[in-house]
Amino acid sequence: MTEWWTYRPSDLLMFSARTHERLFESLNADWWPLHGVMLAAGFTAWGLLATRRRAASGAACIVIGCVWAWVGWAYVWRELAGVHNQGDLIAGAFVLQALLLVGGGLAQALDARRGPVASPSATPAAPFGALLMGWALLGQPLFAGLVGRPWSQAQVFGLAPDPTALFTLGLLVARPVVPRRLAWISVLPWLVPLGWCLFSAMTAWTLGAPEAWSVAVGAAWAVGVAVWSRWRARRA
Amino acid sequence: MIPAPPRWRRRDLAAHVVARMGGALLAGLAMHARAASSGGSGAPAPGPGTAPAAPRGSAATGGGPAAPLPRWTRRIPSSGEPVPAVGLGSWITFNVGRDAAARAGVAEVMRAFFAAGGRLIDSSPMYGSSQAVIGEGLARLGAVPLFAADKVWTGGGSRGADQAEASRRLWGVARFDLLQVHNLLAVEQHLPMLQQMKAAGRVRYVGITTSEGRRHADVEALMARERLDFVQLTYNPLDRQAEQRLLPLARERGIAVIANRPFREGQLLRELQRHPLPPWVADAGCDGWAQAVLKFIVTHPAVTCAIPATSRVDHVRQNLGAAQGAEPDEAWRRRLAAHVAAL
Numbered sequence: 098m099t100e101w102w103t104y105r106p107s108d109l110l111m112f113s114a115r116t117h118e119r120l121f122e123s124l125n126a127d128w129w130p131l132h133g134v135m136l137a138a139g140f141t142a143w144g145l146l147a148t149r150r151r152a153a154s155g156a157a158c159i160v161i162g163c164v165w166a167w168v169g170w171a172y173v174w175r176e177l178a179g180v181h182n183q184g185d186l187i188a189g190a191f192v193l194q195a196l197l198l199v200g201g202g203l204a205q206a207l208d209a210r211r212g213p214v215a216s217p218s219a220t221p222a223a224p225f226g227a228l229l230m231g232w233a234l235l236g237q238p239l240f241a242g243l244v245g246r247p248w249s250q251a252q253v254f255g256l257a258p259d260p261t262a263l264f265t266l267g268l269l270v271a272r273p274v275v276p277r278r279l280a281w282i283s284v285l286p287w288l289v290p291l292g293w294c295l296f297s298a299m300t301a302w303t304l305g306a307p308e309a310w311s312v313a314v315g316a317a318w319a320v321g322v323a324v325w326s327r328w329r330a331r332r333a
Numbered sequence: 334m335i336p337a338p339p340r341w342r343r344r345d346l347a348a349h350v351v352a353r354m355g356g357a358l359l360a361g362l363a364m365h366a367r368a369a370s371s372g373g374s375g376a377p378a379p380g381p382g383t384a385p386a387a388p389r390g391s392a393a394t395g396g397g398p399a400a401p402l403p404r405w406t407r408r409i410p411s412s413g414e415p416v417p418a419v420g421l422g423s424w425i426t427f428n429v430g431r432d433a434a435a436r437a438g439v440a441e442v443m444r445a446f447f448a449a450g451g452r453l454i455d456s457s458p459m460y461g462s463s464q465a466v467i468g469e470g471l472a473r474l475g476a477v478p479l480f481a482a483d484k485v486w487t488g489g490g491s492r493g494a495d496q497a498e499a500s501r502r503l504w505g506v507a508r509f510d511l512l513q514v515h516n517l518l519a520v521e522q523h524l525p526m527l528q529q530m531k532a533a534g535r536v537r538y539v540g541i542t543t544s545e546g547r548r549h550a551d552v553e554a555l556m557a558r559e560r561l562d563f564v565q566l567t568y569n570p571l572d573r574q575a576e577q578r579l580l581p582l583a584r585e586r587g588i589a590v591i592a593n594r595p596f597r598e599g600q601l602l603r604e605l606q607r608h609p610l611p612p613w614v615a616d617a618g619c620d621g622w623a624q625a626v627l628k629f630i631v632t633h634p635a636v637t638c639a640i641p642a643t644s645r646v647d648h649v650r651q652n653l654g655a656a657q658g659a660e661p662d663e664a665w666r667r668r669l670a671a672h673v674a675a676l
Binding site: 107108110111112113115116119120123175176179180181182 | 425426428429430431432435458459460461462545598644
């Protein structure tokens with residue numbers, strides 16, 4: 098793409114607002130009543146993380162990894178790729194994220210003999226991560242109604258990518274999948290969720306959809322808390 | 334500041350008006366002749382390899398709605414083939430994915446387009462599912478007087494030919510009427526390939542595209558150097574950069590011009606519709622700003638066809654309605670451009 102600096106976000110938008118809304122209507126209609134199962138999986142992962150047990154924490158990462166693979170197929174491949182010519186690439190990124198989370202979860206679970214994970218006082222970012230996970234599970238689905246959309250367009254964790262990405266960012270804030278001592282590798286599980294949040298926020302903003310704020314603020318929240326947590330740890 | 338178009342001398346203006354009126358008269362006589370020989374279709378004969386014309390409501394069927402009013406047509410300089418001055422774009426509006434209801438809606442837009450006298454539909458592999466949606470619509474409609482225009486949009490090498498073939502299958506046509514190198518991507522590889530396809534009879538016309546004023550210098554160089562049938566570029570009352578060099582060069586070189594982004598993807602119309610339509614615009618036969626903008630575009634002497642995109646049947650009828658009646662003169666065009674720029 099030559100003269101790339103002359104392109105505005107609106108120039109890269111490939112579909113109308115109505116088409117974008119219909120993607121979620123179709124997703125929800127096709128997979129109802131799987132929404133309850135997905136929310137249960139999210140709350141289960143949340144609960145496992147709260148136990149501080151490495152095996153449970155690893156299991157939570159594996160669950161979320163499987164969710165990424167599912168969302169990559171059910172939404173990105175089946176819905177988004179039909180209207181976006183980079184949809185295949187995005188679906189591949191979701192699979193990559195799934196592998197990262199499952200791999201990290203297995204490593205944690207197999208390392209259970211190291212004892213429990215750090216206490217909440219040693220992980221001050223944990224409550225902030227939990228807050229973001231809670232928003233992804235409860236706030237995001239309700240957002241549709243709050244902004245006047247029909248419930249058929251609600252974005253639910255485990256089916257829609259936005260709440261799935263925000264939940265994962267919350268998980269990464271609360272409990273790093275890769276130990277921080279492996280500095281550059283520990284960044285890897287952040288890339289796809291943040292990349293998706295950027296893509297989704299730009300798309301929604303270009304379409305004039307208020308969801309842009311939810312995903313942008315959530316991603317900024319996660320990054321801000323993570324940076325603050327690292328800074329605090331270095332000062333200690 | 335947008336430079337003003339060259340002033341028309343009185344005799345040039347008179348010659349232009351006479352030529353337009355004569356061309357319209359000849360086109361109308363030709364249409365009636367073809368209607369008499371083909372049973373009342375009233376539509377221009379399609380090129381070989383495209384679907385034959387059989388619009389609804391013809392006299393031959395003995396009933397139904399009356400044939401559409403004669404629309405403005407323009408002749409493709411390289412062949413003399415007439416094509417309606419308003420076509421149909423498919424960027425965003427036709428990219429509806431798997432949505433069956435939306436696909437059916439697009440088919441109805443296409444039905445209304447052909448029924449109103451339209452022919453040229455433009456698409457690209459870049460437009461997501463638009464090509465497949467067009468193909469589904471064509472399959473629903475059956476025989477229509479289609480002028481199929483598509484693009485090659487991929488890196489160099491043999492992928493261009495493969496992509497063109499994949500596009501043809503998505504449309505479900507025997508061959509494209511026009512293939513264009515989209516936004517000059519790998520133009521040095523694809524343009525010779527398209528010329529070879531044309532020589533082999535696998536496409537009828539070859540062109541290049543750009544949009545929003547990008548790479549006009551490169552487009553100009555290609556127009557001057559290559560044998561092109563079409564060039565597609567952005568042209569509307571606000572985006573008039575092409576008037577400086579590309580449009581005059583197109584006339585000089587005998588290259589047909591397709592004007593994209595006539596409404597700036599709707600943004601131009603949304604801004605104009607906040608203002609009342611001036612009486613002198615309505616007096617020119619415009620029922621709204623969309624028709625005024627389209628009349629401005631297609632009455633430039635170098636422009637062959639504009640391709641507004643829409644997902645609404647009423648809008649496609651309104652767009653086609655812009656290309657009928659008396660054609661405004663250059664003074665009207667200049668006045669409209671100044672009025673729009675001042676809003």
